[in-house]
């Protein structure tokens with residue numbers, strides 16, 4: 001479980017996150033919502049090590065990761081995606097997937113060509129499985145710049161899964177995606193939550209709530225509610241601040 005405890009982060013005089021405390025429960029789809037500028041992405045950036053809190057702490061399975069660098073966070077099994085996908089447009093879908101593969105430490109240190117090719121074969125197999133599970137099995141050879149907006153979002157998720165994360169932080173995974181594909185992305189997330197933890201920032205509540213287990217609501221950098229998806233929209237504080 002990831003625990004965010006009394007975390008504060010300011011940019012100049014602007015308190016983006018102001019004493020936020022909440023848990024990211026394991027094997028659940030945890031949804032993080034709030035108005036524009038309420039601090040959601042800043043929290044994702046702090047959990048993934050891109051930013052560090054001014055005060056407060058972040059723990060993962062009891063370990064204090066508050067000041068870990070992004071690569072240490074990644075090697076703990078915490079993976080993130082970005083609002084704007086970061087792909088290599090000139091490379092194929094499969095090549096993008098292979099770039100995201102986590103090479104086992106022993107292979108990195110051994111530097112034996114035979115081991116590298118074994119690692120590559122394994123990564124390619126894993127990439128094929130993930131692409132197929134997301135209905136993108138046919139697209140391995142396509143150049144990333146030929147993908148639709150929805151397929152790009154799916155590839156971003158697929159790349160995230162290549163590192164076999166325990167926890168995955170998704171920043172607006174369905175922004176700008178047509179409803180049918182958006183539902184498909186969330187259905188996939190729902191299925192994966194049996195063996196993985198999700199913390200998802202998303203504005204499209206009409207879709208996201210139906211696939212979430214719990215909702216954390218931010219207002220002006222503070223957590224104002226942690227509620228069940230079917231109660232959150234009638235929570236007075238949430239209606240007042242966000243809806």
Ligand SMILES: Nc1ncnc2c1ncn2[C@@H]1O[C@H](COP(=O)(O)OP(=O)(O)OP(=O)(O)O)[C@@H](O)[C@H]1O
Pocket residue numbers: 011014015016034035036037038039040041042043
């Ligand atoms: N690097 C930065 N430098 C200065 N101010 C920042 C920076 N990052 C975020 N902020 C400010 O911190 C506040 C919270 O921003 P953040 O991006 O975390 O909000 P958000 O809830 O993710 O918003 P959105 O829903 O629009 O993505 C905003 O006032 C924003 O302008």
